[in-house]
Amino acid sequence: MTATLAIEATGLGKSFGKTRAVDGVDLAVERGAVYGVLGPNGAGKTTTIRMLATLLRPDSGSARVLGHDIVTEADAVRGLVSLTGQLASVDDDLTGRENLILLGRLLGYRTKQARVRADELLAAFGLEEAAGRLVKNYSGGMRRRLDLAASIVVTPELMFLDEPTTGLDPRSRNQVWDIIRALAGMGTTVLLCTQYLDEADQLAGRIAVIDRGKVIAEGTPTSLKASVGGGALRVRLVDPGQRDEAARLLGRVLEAEPHLEADPSAFSVRIDDAERAADAVAELSGAGLGLAGFSLAQPSLDEVFLALTGHLAEDDDVEEAAA
Amino acid sequence: MSTAPEKTVPQAVADATLNAALSSSARPPRPSPLSAAKTFGWRGMLKIKHVPEQLIDVTLTPVLFLVMFTYLFGGAMSGSTSEYLQFILPGILVQSVLFTAVYSGVALNTDMTKGVVDRFRSLPIWRPAPLVGAVIGDSVRFAIASTIVVALGFALGFDAGGGIGGVLGAMLLVIVFSFALSWVFTTVGLLMRSPSAVMNTGFMALFPLVFLSNTLVDPSTLPSALEAFVNVNPVSSLVTAARGLMGGDASAEDIGLVLAEAGVLVAIFAPLTVRLYRGKS
Numbered sequence: 337m338t339a340t341l342a343i344e345a346t347g348l349g350k351s352f353g354k355t356r357a358v359d360g361v362d363l364a365v366e367r368g369a370v371y372g373v374l375g376p377n378g379a380g381k382t383t384t385i386r387m388l389a390t391l392l393r394p395d396s397g398s399a400r401v402l403g404h405d406i407v408t409e410a411d412a413v414r415g416l417v418s419l420t421g422q423l424a425s426v427d428d429d430l431t432g433r434e435n436l437i438l439l440g441r442l443l444g445y446r447t448k449q450a451r452v453r454a455d456e457l458l459a460a461f462g463l464e465e466a467a468g469r470l471v472k473n474y475s476g477g478m479r480r481r482l483d484l485a486a487s488i489v490v491t492p493e494l495m496f497l498d499e500p501t502t503g504l505d506p507r508s509r510n511q512v513w514d515i516i517r518a519l520a521g522m523g524t525t526v527l528l529c530t531q532y533l534d535e536a537d538q539l540a541g542r543i544a545v546i547d548r549g550k551v552i553a554e555g556t557p558t559s560l561k562a563s564v565g566g567g568a569l570r571v572r573l574v575d576p577g578q579r580d581e582a583a584r585l586l587g588r589v590l591e592a593e594p595h596l597e598a599d600p601s602a603f604s605v606r607i608d609d610a611e612r613a614a615d616a617v618a619e620l621s622g623a624g625l626g627l628a629g630f631s632l633a634q635p636s637l638d639e640v641f642l643a644l645t646g647h648l649a650e651d652d653d654v655e656e657a658a659a
Numbered sequence: 660m661s662t663a664p665e666k667t668v669p670q671a672v673a674d675a676t677l678n679a680a681l682s683s684s685a686r687p688p689r690p691s692p693l694s695a696a697k698t699f700g701w702r703g704m705l706k707i708k709h710v711p712e713q714l715i716d717v718t719l720t721p722v723l724f725l726v727m728f729t730y731l732f733g734g735a736m737s738g739s740t741s742e743y744l745q746f747i748l749p750g751i752l753v754q755s756v757l758f759t760a761v762y763s764g765v766a767l768n769t770d771m772t773k774g775v776v777d778r779f780r781s782l783p784i785w786r787p788a789p790l791v792g793a794v795i796g797d798s799v800r801f802a803i804a805s806t807i808v809v810a811l812g813f814a815l816g817f818d819a820g821g822g823i824g825g826v827l828g829a830m831l832l833v834i835v836f837s838f839a840l841s842w843v844f845t846t847v848g849l850l851m852r853s854p855s856a857v858m859n860t861g862f863m864a865l866f867p868l869v870f871l872s873n874t875l876v877d878p879s880t881l882p883s884a885l886e887a888f889v890n891v892n893p894v895s896s897l898v899t900a901a902r903g904l905m906g907g908d909a910s911a912e913d914i915g916l917v918l919a920e921a922g923v924l925v926a927i928f929a930p931l932t933v934r935l936y937r938g939k940s
Contacts, residue, residue: 389781415689415783423774429706441698442782444687460680470709486778490686515677522681 342367342494342525343388347397349549350383357383359549360397365542367493370516370526372540374533374641380549381529382422385496388527389419402493418492422499424483428472432463432482435471439489457485461515477508484515494525501535513539533641547645560640567633568595568604569613574626576601582625589616601628692785696792703796706766713762717800721755721808728875729815736876741816748812749901750874753833753894755808756801757869760837761861763797764844768854787933794841801834820907829904832917836897839921842928849935868894893920 343365350358358380365371375381386392388401390410398405404412419425426435433454440450458467461481466474471482480500487495497516501509516539520526530536536543537557545553545560553560571586573579583594583603592606607613613632620627690698707714728747733740767790770776779789809826813819819826844861851857871885872894878886889895900917903909 386777391777391780411783414781415686417781419777419781421774421777423777425774425778427702427775428773429709430702431709434705438698438702439778439782441701442690442695442779442784442788444690449687456680460676488681491681518677518681522678524681 341365343399343401343527345397345399348384348387348394348399349396350387350392350394356549361546361551363544365525365527367525368523369541370520370528370539372536372543373527373529373546374536374543375546376531379546381546382498385498385527385529389417389496390414416492417494417496418487419496420483420487420498420500424479426471426479426483426486429470431468431470433458433467435482435486436489439486443490453489457489461485476504477511480504480508480512484512488519491522492524494527495519496527498529499531501532545641545644553644567607567610569607569616569630569632570602570604571620571630572602572628574628578625579603582620585619585623586616589619689783692788695784695788696795699789699792700796703793704799707800714803717759717804718807720758721751721804722811724754725751725808725811744812744815744817747875748817749829749905750898752805752808752829753898753901754869754874755804756833756837757840757865757894759800759804760840761844761858761865762800763794763841764848764857764861765854767793767845767848768851768857771849786937790845790932790936794838794845797841798834798838801837805830805833819905821905822907825904825907829901832904832914833897833901836917836921839924842925842932845932846928846935849932868892872898874898896920
């Protein structure tokens with residue numbers, strides 16, 4: 337059988353009681369790429385990843401991972417993938433080194449080989465000094481690095497990463513990103529679940545946007561942005577009393593509906609052609625409307641999300657931890 | 660909780676070491692079920708090493724029981740403390756080790772709330788390996804608890820009619836029975852919501868079984884209904900066998916009964932635990 341795709345899911349679904357956590361997800365992930373699954377908390381990302389990693393049985397649809405069915409050939413799938421869960425999947429009561437030796441042995445290394453491999457990974461992930469300390473005393477960034485090291489004791493063909501940078505400071509986040517890039521560079525396929533739009537934008541070659549258990553958009557970050565249209569011109573006035581007048585004016589010039597912001601002296605207007613921004617701003621000054629500032633922004637994935645779902649990519653209070 | 664300072668600046672992370680580490684991992688053959696279970700047993704040992712607090716209960720409780728009961732009841736029950744010690748030492752051995760078995764369930768329940776279980780479950784290993792390994796690891800705890808009781812018993816003047824062989828045999832029998840009982844508590848551990856609920860349930864269930872037995876008193880002194888219960892209580896049969904082995908007058912029948920009871924517990928509760936563990940997600 338030729339398995340060209342790393343992940344091929346059709347109509348994958350899972351319910352918990354009355355909650356339809358995943359409601360017919362289709363995915364096609366090429367080998368050797370970082371594929372982003374983007375969505376807010378409770379969108380069904382974790383449930384999807386757990387089904388693909390054979391930890392949960394789907395109750396509808398089917399999926400093949402690296403050519404193997406996730407239900408009937410679960411064991412074969414387990415031999416090819418590794419999972420870094422949302423809670424760091426390491427043992428708090430052991431040292432970092434013991435964690436890696438434990439996994440090495442469980443993957444079939446002899447004790448001595450497992451030790452050598454553990455030390456190699458500790459060095460590569462900058463954890464040599466902390467090797468003998470209990471993981472419960474690690475910082476968030478160190479835990480994540482150990483977690484990633486544990487996932488590549490044997491280099492997997494496909495790696496599931498469930499929100500690998502949630503709760504990390506910017507520096508640790510950059511380190512994790514470097515590791516993910518290096519992994520992808522070595523040819524490992526990475527399925528990256530994230531609720532951070534810039535993370536998906538930075539790492540993933542393709543992105544599936546998932547909301548309420550369904551894939552609502554799929555494509556490259558660029559194509560997703562393009563589907564929303566160009567950027568926006570944001571204007572802030574000296575006198576909030578002039579906002580209505582200024583918004584009307586710019587709306588007419590740029591032929592778009594102005595969006596009044598919460599800030600009473602600010603509004604924004606969609607703009608397809610950045611060239612026209614200068615003219616638009618000049619018109620404002622010409623009309624005697626005092627500008628406090630203006631900026632031209634490219635659409636962020638936040639805006640993509642808003643445009644696609646009609647709501648922001650924030651928590652919508654659906655419990656996914658239980659999934 | 661203190662977080663360790665991060666001295667190493669792993670900009671080193673994205674460099675040659677990482678690439679080398681990524682490329683140098685040919686997949687070894689899968690471990691056998693036994694080897695996977697042994698590895699989990701080793702994990703249990705490491706936990707004892709790193710969290711020695713959990714051994715305090717195991718070691719202190721038997722010491723307290725033995726000293727208290729011997730000197731508190733000895734004179735009243737048997738006329739002298741030394742004579743009562745002869746009677747209760749095998750019973751205290753049983754009691755101490757059985758209470759330790761509850762921790763198998765507590766540990767499993769604690770484990771299930773941690774992310775590391777997801778990793779174990781996504782590995783290509785024999786699925787019950789984590790459970791079997793943990794329970795095997797717990798047997799080391801049983802061995803520690805029983806050694807303490809027996810050593811203290813000898814220090815207080817216990818005279819083993821069955822000799823060293825008999826004493827070791829009694830310890831082994833108690834450990835085997837507790838291994839079987841562990842599976843009951845791992846089942847409980849997977850059914851309960853929190854570690855403390857497992858602990859409470861376990862102790863609530865064990866207290867009547869341990870005390871309403873022939874551990875501390877001669878059942879013939881009891882009201883007949885209670886005596887009937889005591890006589891069918893599996894703990895009584897274990898105490899009888901252990902007493903026989905240590906005293907040198909064990910009957911094959913008593914020992915056989917204990918082994919049969921242990922076998923029944925494992926036959927029912929080991930598959931049940933494995934089933935619950937698999938379905939848990």
